[in-house]
Amino acid sequence: MIPVFKPRLPLVDTLLPYLKELDQNQQYTNNGPLLLRFEERLADHFKVSADQLCTSANGTLALIQMLKSLNLPKGAICALPSWTFVASVAAVVAAELTPYFLDVDESTWALSPDHVLHALRTTEVRAVLVVAPFGAPIAFEAWEALQAKTGIPVLIDAAAGFDTFSSCQTTLPFMISLHATKVFGIGEGAIIVGDSEFIKRCRSWGQFGFQQDRVAHCAGINAKLSEYAAAVGLAGLDQWGRTRQEWQSLKNHFLQASAGFDLMPGFEGDWVSCYGQVLTLEKPSVSFETRQWWQGGCHTHPAYQHYPKMDLSVTEKLARQCWGVPYWLGLTSSQLTAIFAELRAVQRISA
Ligand SMILES: Cc1ncc(COP(=O)(O)O)c(C=O)c1O
Known part of the structure; x- marks a missing residue:
């Protein structure tokens, strides 16, 4: 039977130069040299500066990092489309927010600001998680306008958008998954793009709440990507x-x-x-x-x-x-x- 999907990741020969570096460096995680290089090259891909991007262990954790970085009260309502992969809502619940399912437009398969404005008539929506359906482009300007008009933060789950979002010029934070099923897969991993203050909060939350010190400034978690994952990513970017x-x-x-x-x-x-x-x-x-x-x-x-x-x-x-x-x-x-x-x-x- 022809399968619906067969992943393809970089072959071992293309990884070898990076793995040899790893042997030399003997640093296997904690923002090692390969990860820093991977993040710099990803920043070039998304046409942002290095402080406007960070990596994460997977897309679901990256969404939790982003939602946690909004510092909303526990139980606050986060609107999102029901038409998405369960990871989107799993992240909302794990971030201790209450998901509120909205419908999508048939012409785009995506949520529209009108759905949110309609929901706002009866519900105090405190955040919106927009999903770029199956990696399709979305109407950023309309979402930026909604955020400016209502003050409600808008985040984008662009799990499959590695290519689409490479040329987008949006001020809204977005997440790209690097799961093996995606066009640019490394096994498990993710990228968050946003303004430098937001990225600083996401990084901190994904590294035990540490900043420059070893002090937990927030109740964070470990969402770091290892040097092995970075090696796969660098070989993938080469190709x-x-x-x-x-x-x-x-x-x-x-x-x-x-x-x-x-x-x-x-x-x-x-x-x-x-x-x-x-x-x-x-x-x-x-x-x-x-x-x-x-x-x-x-x-x-x-x-x-x-x-x-x-x-x-x-x-x-x-x-x-x-x-x-x-x-x-x-x-x-x-x-x-x-x-x-x-x-x-x-x-x-x-x-
Ligand atoms: C829309 C959407 N959001 C989130 C995720 C979760 O990403 P990950 O598998 O990297 O945790 C996926 C995974 O396919 C997805 O399709």
Whole structure:
């Protein structure tokens, strides 16, 4: 069976020069030289200065770091879309905030400021966690305007946005996951980008609350990335230009093969992500693996069912119709053609 995803990380030969440095340095974590270099190169990638970015052990922890850095009172309401991976709401709950599920726009699959303004009529929303759906671009200006108008802090979960967010000029803090499933994966890891004061708070929270000293200024946690992870990251950055071209070529083949299908909004844009999805009327019964990447929406999981929510009809429709199909580096154009021929046969769609 063709799997829905196959990760590809840097091969061992490309890691060796960095691992040899590690042998020399004998520093394995705690902001070692490889991590500092990795962060500097990431800052170049996102076109920010080194003090506007920090790394974290994974995306879920990075979201908790960001939410904790807002210094909101325990139980304060954080609005977020239900149409996201459960990690978003898990972070809100772990940060001791109360999640409030909002719906998304069908034309973007993302939350809009109008959803938040509507919620504000009845609920005291204290923070907003916007999700860039499957790495798609989002309307920053509208969110910056909402933050300026209401004073409510807006954070962005751009877990799959390593490529999309490389050229964005937003003042809003965002998180990128470096999980093995992402276009730029290192196994586990994440990046936070924001203004230097915000990043200072995130760093401190992710390093036991320490600042320049060994004193806990806040009740932080350990979210550090090791030198081994940084070595994988540096090797990955060395190859990023080529890797991106491969993702772009996969996307071009996918777009050709999927003619006649409804895809995620904006998928044809100039950005690459790790998700190939189609909208179908029912679960496709096919020979290859399919996956509901975001299942039924966060509000359907037993752990999160009891949290407050607005009408979620778009989320529920997307949850029924949105199916991840095989999409990974190494998948050939003939495999994609066969995948869509089979989908066409079961969905009775003509090319
Ligand atoms: C939207 C979203 N948020 C958060 C995460 C969590 O990231 P991580 O797996 O690095 O913890 C993911 C992971 O795929 C995600 O898709």
